[in-house]
Amino acid sequence: MSTCPLPENHRDLFHPANLDGYVETMHRGVAQLGATMAGLTGPSTGTSPEHAAKLVTDVDLDRPLGDAGAALGEMSRLWLEDTVWFHDPGYAAHLNCPVVIPALLAEVFVSGVNASLDTFDQSVGATFMERHLVDWTAGRIGFGETADGIFTSGGTQSNLQGLLLARDRALAGRARGELARLRVVASTDGHFSVQKAARLLGLGDEAVITVPVDERHRMDVPTLARALAGCAARGEVAMAVVATAGTTDFGAIDPLPAVAELCHLHDTWLHVDAAYGGGLLASTRRRHLLTGIERADSVTVDFHKTWFQPVSSSALIVREAHHLGHVTWHADYLNPEDPDGTGHPNQVDKSLQTTRRFDALKLWMTLRVMGPDRIGDYVDTVCDLAQEVHARLAHRDDIEVAAPPGLSTIVFRYRPAGLEEDRADELVPRIRQELYDSGRAMVAATKVDGRCWLKLTLLNPMTTCEDVLAIIDRVATAGRELGVGAGAVA
Numbered sequence: 001m002s003t004c005p006l007p008e009n010h011r012d013l014f015h016p017a018n019l020d021g022y023v024e025t026m027h028r029g030v031a032q033l034g035a036t037m038a039g040l041t042g043p044s045t046g047t048s049p050e051h052a053a054k055l056v057t058d059v060d061l062d063r064p065l066g067d068a069g070a071a072l073g074e075m076s077r078l079w080l081e082d083t084v085w086f087h088d089p090g091y092a093a094h095l096n097c098p099v100v101i102p103a104l105l106a107e108v109f110v111s112g113v114n115a116s117l118d119t120f121d122q123s124v125g126a127t128f129m130e131r132h133l134v135d136w137t138a139g140r141i142g143f144g145e146t147a148d149g150i151f152t153s154g155g156t157q158s159n160l161q162g163l164l165l166a167r168d169r170a171l172a173g174r175a176r177g178e179l180a181r182l183r184v185v186a187s188t189d190g191h192f193s194v195q196k197a198a199r200l201l202g203l204g205d206e207a208v209i210t211v212p213v214d215e216r217h218r219m220d221v222p223t224l225a226r227a228l229a230g231c232a233a234r235g236e237v238a239m240a241v242v243a244t245a246g247t248t249d250f251g252a253i254d255p256l257p258a259v260a261e262l263c264h265l266h267d268t269w270l271h272v273d274a275a276y277g278g279g280l281l282a283s284t285r286r287r288h289l290l291t292g293i294e295r296a297d298s299v300t301v302d303f304h305k306t307w308f309q310p311v312s313s314s315a316l317i318v319r320e321a322h323h324l325g326h327v328t329w330h331a332d333y334l335n336p337e338d339p340d341g342t343g344h345p346n347q348v349d350k351s352l353q354t355t356r357r358f359d360a361l362k363l364w365m366t367l368r369v370m371g372p373d374r375i376g377d378y379v380d381t382v383c384d385l386a387q388e389v390h391a392r393l394a395h396r397d398d399i400e401v402a403a404p405p406g407l408s409t410i411v412f413r414y415r416p417a418g419l420e421e422d423r424a425d426e427l428v429p430r431i432r433q434e435l436y437d438s439g440r441a442m443v444a445a446t447k448v449d450g451r452c453w454l455k456l457t458l459l460n461p462m463t464t465c466e467d468v469l470a471i472i473d474r475v476a477t478a479g480r481e482l483g484v485g486a487g488a489v490a
C-alpha cells in the first residue's frame with residue numbers, strides 16, 4: 001500500500017487521499033469483530049454494572065491513543081468482550097434480532113457516504129429509495145395509492161408521530177383548550193411508548209384509557225365499545241385507538257377488524273402498533289393474522305425487530321398521505337415553501353427529525369439480496385419454534401406457562417407442584433440473575449396481573465427447540481437450587 005500523502009492531522013478523515021488507511025482500518029475492525037464472535041461461549045459474560053462502569057470511567061477522554069488498533073483493543077476490553085450477542089442461541093430475552101449480512105453491507109454506505117434524508121439535495125436517489133420502500137410497505141399493509149409514510153428511529157418515534165397526526169386531526173377546527181378533552185384508548189398490554197407519547201403531546205397521563213385484555217391477551221372488544229361510548233357520553237374526544245399487532249410480552253394481536261369497525265363508528269383514528277408483528281407482512285403462512293390492518297389510519301413497523309435489521313430502522317405508514325402535513329414546517333434555509341410543487345422532494349416535510357440516517361438502505365439491500373419471502377420464512381420459523389417449545393413444556397410439571405404464544409414469545413416460570421405462588425414470584429428475579437451471571441443464557445422478566453414471570457423472546461431463526469429447552473433446563477436447575485436454599489422445595 002502507498003504511504004499516506006496527507007499530513008498527520010488529516011489522516012483520520014474519510015477522504016480519497018486516505019483510501020488505503022480507510023480500507024485497512026475497516027478490515028481491521030471487521031477482522032476483530034469476526035475473531036471475537038468466533039471465540040464466544042455464550043450470549044454474554046455476565047459482567048456486573050459496577051465492573052462495567054469502573055472500566056469505562058477510568059478512561060481519560062482527553063488523552064487519545066492515537067491509533068485505531070489501540071483504540072479497538074481498548075473498546076474490546078471495555079465493551080465488546082462482555083457485550084450481549086443476540087445471535088447466540090442462549091439469548092432469548094428482549095425483542096432484539098440477529099441481523100442479516102446485506103443490511104450490514106448497507107451500513108458501510110449509510111455511514112460512509114453519510115447522506116442525510118432531510119432534503120433531496122442532501123440525499124438524491126436515496127430519497128426515492130426510501131419512498132419506494134415506504135410505498136412497498138404500504139402495499140403489503142393493503143393501503144392504496146394515497147398512502148405514504150416515513151422511516152423513523154424506532155417504534156417509539158413511529159407511535160409518537162402516529163398519535164401526533166391523530167391529535168392534530170382531532171384538534172382541527174377546535175379550540176386549543178380542547179386538548180384536555182382528548183383521549184387515547186389502548187389495551188392494558190399496549191406498549192409504554194403510548195403513555196409516553198400522550199405525555200409528550202401535552203395530553204397528560206389520565207388521557208390514556210386502558211382496556212382490559214382477554215385470556216389470550218388481546219384487547220377486549222366489548223369493553224372497547226363501552227370505553228368509546230363512555231368518552232362520547234362524557235363529552236370527551238377519543239382521538240385514537242391504539243391496537244397492538246404483537247404485544248411485547250405475549251405477541252398478542254388485537255382483533256383488528258372489530259377494532260377498526262368501532263373506530264369507523266366513532267370517527268376515531270386507528271393506529272396499529274405493529275412494531276413486533278410487522279414482520280408478518282412478509283410471512284407467507286401467517287400474513288392472515290394481520291387481517292384488518294389495512295383499515296388503520298397509521299401503522300408502526302419496526303424493521304429492527306422482525307425484519308432482522310440493525311438498530312435503527314422503523315417506519316410510520318399512513319393510509320392518507322395528506323395527514324403527514326401536520327408535521328410539515330418550512331424553513332428558508334432548508335425546505336422553502338413550494339406552492340407549485342416544482343421544487344425538490346423533501347422527506348423532512350414528513351418527519352419529526354431533520355438530519356436523518358439513510359436507514360432505509362439496509363432494508364433495501366436486504367430485499368434486493370434476499371427478497372421478502374426469506375424474511376417472512378424467518379418470522380414463520382421463530383413463531384413455529386415458539387409453538388414447538390410451548391408444546392414440549394406441556395409435558396413438564398415444574399414449568400408453568402402463562403398463555404399460548406401469540407408470535408414468538410413464551411411467558412413462563414419455574415413452579416413445581418407445591419411451590420406457593422409468592423415463592424415462585426420471589427424466585428423469578430433470582431433465577432434470571434443466576435442465568436445472566438452464568439453467561440450461558442439470558443431471559444427477560446415481566447409481570448402479569450401483579451405476578452412475576454420469566455419471558456423468552458425467540459427471534460433467532462437458527463435456534464433449535466433443543467437450544468431453547470436447554471435454557472428452560474437452566475431455569476429449572478437454578479430454581480431448584482435457589483428454592484432448596486430458601487427451604488421452599490423438598
Ligand SMILES: *Cc1c(COP(=O)(O)O)cnc(C)c1O
Pocket residue numbers: 095153154155156157159191193244246247248273274275276302314
Ligand atoms: C419495541 C416496541 C415498541 C417500541 O419500539 P422501539 O423501536 O424500541 O422504539 C413499540 N411497540 C411495541 C409493541 C414494541 O414491541
